[in-house]
Amino acid sequence: MFADDARGHVLEHLMYNSIPYPSDPSQEVRLPVAQLQPVVEQLLVKHSMFLFDAKVAAARLLEADLYGVPSHGTALLCRILNAIDCGDIDPRGRVLTLTDAPCFATLDASRAIGSVAATKGAELAIAKAKEHGVGVVAMGNGQTLGAAEVYVRLMAAAGVLGICCTSTGGATVSAPGSRAGAVGNCAFAYAVPLQGRVPLVFDSACGTESWGKLALLQRYGLPLPEGILFDSQQAPVTQFESAVAMLPAGGPLGFGLSMLCSILAGPLCNGWMPIHKKRRTDAEDSQHFFLALDPARFCDVDKFNRELQKTLDEIVALPAVNPADPVRIPGVRGAACYEDNLQQGIPLHRSIAEEIKARALKKKVAVEW
Amino acid sequence: MFADDARGHVLEHLMYNSIPYPSDPSQEVRLPVAQLQPVVEQLLVKHSMFLFDAKVAAARLLEADLYGVPSHGTALLCRILNAIDCGDIDPRGRVLTLTDAPCFATLDASRAIGSVAATKGAELAIAKAKEHGVGVVAMGNGQTLGAAEVYVRLMAAAGVLGICCTSTGGATVSAPGSRAGAVGNCAFAYAVPLQGRVPLVFDSACGTESWGKLALLQRYGLPLPEGILFDSQQAPVTQFESAVAMLPAGGPLGFGLSMLCSILAGPLCNGWMPIHKKRRTDAEDSQHFFLALDPARFCDVDKFNRELQKTLDEIVALPAVNPADPVRIPGVRGAACYEDNLQQGIPLHRSIAEEIKARALKKKVAVEW
Structure with a gap:
């Protein structure tokens, strides 16, 4: 069923596939939420966070794991603890309001842990959309929020259509015609609430892949994609350590979207463009942009739901190129993954579980693995 | 400087390039704006439009031509006239307000010509953003607006960051894993105002290419891209007539963005999803979604400008894969094209100029070509 010539095959493969997250039970431990979550919370508390903030931060990290985004969940914990230790993240940072207009707000996250600040950003966007139909929140001086999809999931759970983009450090995505970093490998995520079924949830890097996924591939000993x-000399590489730039997803489209996200989650939040960020993401700041729309204010929400649900049913029934690999709707795999991981425990690469365990023991936090 | 193996070459080519618009002086006439614009206006007036609306419609169509989007400019005129003739476009349709909240509005374009209705939509989004920081306009029951970029250019000219997406008829972009149409080949465009220089302007289809560009390639006798x-049987084709679906730009990213645009410029505007549109675009309706943000309300706009301008200067100076083809910023080529076309006349394919001339003569409108 593939195009007949080699060029068509490569082209179609590229058009259809992103690299799946690694999964190798021989390299993993499965940790039940009930074991992992208290350790994450206690480690954060022992790094000066208030318990109520630590609970929010742990919830967001574990949600990323549960929904099948292991690169942006608990895998980030030790990096966050290091950033607290060296003073880049303020464990008691509060989200400050710079402007609070009816439909938008500008916030200063004051170097608070990203997951806590971004939760407040998403919640404020929800509240504004619920009251005024539209809510826009631009948050500067923040820190890495983890997986963008968990914040748009919060928005969809509240019944609003949520969009989130976030900056991810320096310029690591090239412009068409170049192999040097021009814009950020921003995350772009959205979720659409659907009555009586799991929301439509989309989360993607604007580069060909997220750096976090590539780092995880490397941890599993898997090869990185060629080409x-x-x-730094614009030569093709497949080693994570020497890679400083990657191609945009879909060429001009990925570059254009990355440029927009770099501006929205950048100078619009009083931050810098990625090309002017030269140090580690934790050492500089990260900006987040949230847009919430309440469909009930725009249209007949029952008709909106029926129309979307019917469409999604029809799309999954479309003929697949490979019948063993049917068409999937963004968000459905994540929901199945959530149930699976909740039942069987979160699969963590053994090295990540060991790193967390070592930090925990050092701080006299009991671990059961 | 390209990746060494064939696979890498194909991959990189695809990542970097969209097909350029055709240009072949031997097949074209160059029509000065002063010749073309009155003919377009008069033809619209002779098809029952009020002159003030005809002037707006003609301005938007010619702007598309001037900015180098010939597939979505005057090339659409005869199709618009046909749609008026058969009653699909109402030449005197007015834009009706369904909801007018401070930061958003829902509008019914009542089958008015798309360029006139979309201009009003963009203007309302601008006005709301100027007053409240944010303006969202969802417009249903509309008609094809032409080139999305001309509306975000209007927004940038008014000093706001503008985003526009528009639906383009049926489901013609496939989902990852399928070759059947799932979502619309929506246009996604944005513009960012920059003090003292041309705005940053991005306009792209969510599919690999716009159908309009492919139609124009065919008109020039150029081959359509393979793969x-x-x-309708999901077999690869290169004939325009038999093509009913195309791959998304950048695989999952293009599909995800197309799904979002299909919803925003669809059910959110009380319209249908593309998969439920089975007739011609003119016969069904098109929806438009506008989002305007006033940077001055979000951040220090002088710093915002300096930061963006410095960034764009640095990006164009990045090493190019092909030194003869330096890195380009979206919007710059369009601005140069505008000046060029204003000086030398708009290049129209001879067959398009002839079609317009025939329509004009039939309606006793004088033409000078």
């Missing part, structure tokens, strides 16, 4: 990564 | 188009 998309470049070193 | 991206499929017929």
